[in-house]
Amino acid sequence: MSITLLIAFLSSIGLLAILVLFAVLVRMERSVAPTLIAHPNALWVGGEDGGVFIEVSKAEAPNYYVQVRHENGDMWSQGWVRYSTKDGFPLSAAGITGFDGEQLYLHTSTAMTPEKARDR
Structure with a gap:
């Protein structure tokens, strides 16, 4: 028993x-990172609770034109940033880990502030 x-x-x-x-x-x-159909080169930086889309749309090393977009695709911030390394690696959206509304944060623990875009 x-x-x-x-x-x-x-x-x-x-x-x-x-x-x-x-x-x-x-x-x-498993969650799939969101994409923007109108901006296929924009990379999602964030998590399930929020984030931004980052796109490096112009590259004239060491100057890069970076666009930051809200989750819905609307522009949040854009401007030229200066980025260079000793190794000469270019800036890419994949190297950007975050945006706090003013500064871009990189994998290298560096923060950059984009200049506001000027009409050309």
């Missing part, structure tokens, strides 16, 4: 473990 109870107990624990594992897997849905 005690063996039957032990088997029933272990079966219920196993079922519970399977249900918990299933619930965890459902919660860990």
Whole structure:
């Protein structure tokens, strides 16, 4: 009789473990980074709770024209930034990790402030 109870107990624990594992897997849905159809080169920088789209639209090293867009694609900020490294690597949207409304943050722990765009 005690063996039957032990088997029933272990079966219920196993079922519970399977249900918990299933619930965890459902919660860990992979999210796909948003895209902007009108700006296919803009890269999403952020997470599920918010972020911005960054696009380096003109590159005349060491000067780069960077556009920052809201989640809906509207322009937030844009301007020229100066960026150069000893190795000569160009600035790309993939190298930008964040934007706080004024400064761009890079993987290299550097912050840059774009100048406001001027009409040309």
